[in-house]
Amino acid sequence: MSRLRIQARLAARGVDVDLAVDEGRVLAVLGPNGVGKSTLLSLVAGLLRPDCGRICLGDVVLADTDAGTFVAPHRRGVALLSQQALLFPHLTVAANVAYGPRCAGLSRSAARAAADRWLAAVEATDLAERKPAQLSGGQAQRVALARALATEPRLLLLDEPLSALDVTAAPAMRRLLRTMLRARRRTAIIVTHDLLDALAVADDVAVIEDGRVVEHGPAREVLTTPRSDFAARIAGINLVAGRIVRPGTIRTAWGTEISGTGDLEPGTDAVALCRPSAVAVFTTIPHGSPRNMVPVSIAEMEVHGETVRIRADTQPDGGTGLAADVTATAVADLELEPGATAYFVVKAQEVQLYPAGAVSG
Known part of the structure; x- marks a missing residue:
């Protein structure tokens, strides 16, 4: 024992x-x-x-x-x-x-x-x-x-x-x-x-x-x-549940695909984790290098010192809404407010993929 x-x-x-x-x-x-x-x-x-x-x-x-x-x-x-x-x-x-x-x-x-x-x-x-x-x-x-x-x-x-x-x-x-x-x-x-x-x-x-x-x-x-x-x-780490559909990519139950790092076999139930500080916020669909992009509806905004945490609506499976940490200047420039539509964007190397059981508690 x-x-x-x-x-x-x-x-x-x-x-x-x-x-x-x-x-x-x-x-x-x-x-x-x-x-x-x-x-x-x-x-x-x-x-x-x-x-x-x-x-x-x-x-x-x-x-x-x-x-x-x-x-x-x-x-x-x-x-x-x-x-x-x-x-x-x-x-x-x-x-x-x-x-x-x-x-x-x-x-x-x-x-x-x-x-x-x-x-x-x-x-x-x-x-x-x-x-x-x-x-x-x-x-x-x-x-x-x-x-x-x-x-x-x-x-x-x-x-x-x-x-x-x-x-x-x-x-x-x-x-x-x-x-x-x-x-x-x-x-x-x-x-x-x-x-x-x-x-x-x-x-x-x-x-x-x-x-x-x-x-x-x-x-x-x-x-x-x-x-x-x-x-x-x-608290506030972004967590999205789904299943590995190909190496380095998870697909949620509602069809969203997210790419990240982690050596998991296709078919594995998994979660994608990333920090809110790694998430960029856009009000129009961004273009450029391949990145993960999730359209969201902003639910709330909280000020933490010089940072504003943008929280999206609850995920379709009931999971906590995704979060992004941005500057107050960015909030003003983008005219972000609750109810507005935005696009959360994060690079694949900022996303970690783990077996679902690893964070089930």
Whole structure:
């Protein structure tokens, strides 16, 4: 069993958390900077001791202040993957991944076999003999994931694993994480600021504010009907459901086709995700390079600082209306107002395609 239960307080950091992660579930932890997200991971990993409380992983008590129990980090069956890969620079990729199995007592040949297996799992076999200095950021993070998984952890902790990657490497790593975590039913916690990470990778979402959990539930529910201030601010990612009709293209139940990036087979039930900031708004049919275009009727407009969020009517299947973030100047120039017809346009590379089950919550 690998169900996590944490009830712990750390006064110096203003953290007092009460949270559970069921076995085989992936929990995304969201919240503003400095509210205790990384502290939560450190408490679970054993890098910090709680002032009071109890932390259990399955039937093993990792920490219990009343009983004086505190299991050392290396004995917890927990692996932590941070923003930086932190690979041993003097070792090859294969030796980095084999390090954990060797420390667990495996022979050199058995550890190398385990390393080969996990490098294949993260599609990095061709990197085995390289040194970390020869890797790109995305490659290094793949190797770091393989190294973490090679220890066969009962619980995987990920602290902003995609934040240091560039925009071209992050989508591929996100898809890999979804496969390695959700498809293989691993128990994991991922701390992230990116809504796409939460929707694509996590089953559940917890929002932390001021060191306490203020919202917790299925990812789709929390992020489409938020109850906390922070979740409400970041919610609004565009999500369109349909089915893959050809590689890179989804067709909705009402016939609209949307192109994006993602390696899905035709016939797969899928969703297309994109940020409102990636959507351009036109009042006439645009011409030029091939782009996704969806005619909409504007339902409402909300001002967020210097940005105006344009929200379209509810989608034909009842899904939340699509959103676009534009400047106040654009609103004035285009004479946008509720009830007006507009065209939402987004480039295919700004759209991510995922299996429908990946964001079902």
